[in-house]
């Protein structure tokens with residue numbers, strides 16, 4: 001291993017209570033809300049199919065013109081209590097809020113820039129209202145923060161001159177001040193999810209990324225920080241030059257998941273995925289017909305897929321400029337919530353089971369209990385389960401339903417029966433297992 005000053009501070013998963021809570025929460029929601037919601041993908045009468053929160057870039061809008069949208073920021077239908085109730089009903093345990101996206105507009109009244117909610121017709125601290133409403137519903141709040149800031153004259157994509165050095169040093173101080181402001185004003189925040197950290201300017205300042213993680217953890221003991229913030233001494237991101245994960249969980253799975261058969265490496269560390277409902281829209285876009293929109297079932301499968309591999313999943317919502325949600329997102333929250341109210345125990349507090357994946361769906365595990373989450377019913381009407389060596393199935397019960405038959409068909413192979421009644425939706429079978437692994441070891445020990 002090479003010696004690093006700004007590499008991973010810790011090897012292996014964090015096992016403290018705050019990280020356990022982050023991990024056990026498993027299901028989160030993203031809220032992407034900013035000035036970009038106002039144009040909703042359309043500029044000067046032209047509709048852009050790219051991500052709506054990047055419209056400034058697609059339509060090549062200068063920062064000062066873009067920020068004039070602040071004059072229209074007045075979400076009259078914003079109702080934080082209703083937002084929190086919707087999240088509660090969906091079964092999310094935490095919400096990640098864009099405090100500031102690349103555009104530089106702050107949802108809190110930052111005193112370090114004039115581009116904040118305080119300088120809009122809305123005036124009030126909208127971030128504070130959200131934090132209170134979610135926390136009052138027992139939902140944790142995480143902060144998304146974009147280091148990349150298109151509104152700030154001192155931002156640099158790369159450092160190519162003394163002038164760049166000086167300007168970017170001012171920018172990093174500005175960013176420190178905003179982060180301290182967020183940690184001070186909203187001390188119940190549980191996580192910082194950094195974005196906009198891919199430019200050469202950041203990679204050349206790995207020291208700063210390590211300093212930010214340390215600063216936040218001193219101010220808010222237990223807070224979690226994503227790997228996307230970090231660059232090491234050589235500009236290596238997420239994993240340092242020795243291959244060790246930086247931050248508390250890997251945050252590279254954005255709109256993608258690793259293969260549950262071919263690519264199991266992620267099961268070795270904590271990670272969190274995030275996903276859009278259209279193919280690629282985080283902020284509000286007026287026209288969702290421009291790309292494929294995932295059905296609630298397809299969203300649900302991604303949630304289960306992530307948890308089956310020991311990760312969290314964050315489902316994105318892009319609120320309208322008026323502060324209400326589009327009907328597709330309300331229906332999605334409702335559908336996922338109905339399924340989670342019956343089957344949530346196979347998600348919350350669950351992890352990778354370590355069993356070979358089968359065609360019918362995914363396994364998740366909590367201690368001695370293994371859950372089969374069935375998305376694909378086989379014509380054979382038998383759900384094949386292959387258990388690891390020395391592990392036996394002793395019982396199988398459908399969640400919110402009846403026991404089903406289990407027949408051993410070969411060594412470590414079983415047929416689990418389908419539930420008698422077809423619920424017409426993915427269902428979960430909870431297996432009780434006898435794990436004789438240790439017994440066998442003891443036996444082998446006795447022989448020696």
Ligand SMILES: Cc1ccc([C@@H]2N[C@@H](C)[C@@H](O)[C@H]2O)cc1
Pocket residue numbers: 051053054195254274282
């Ligand atoms: C190329 C690219 C840059 C930034 C993003 C941002 N990360 C997501 C979490 C959204 O915030 C998106 O704007 C996505 C793709």
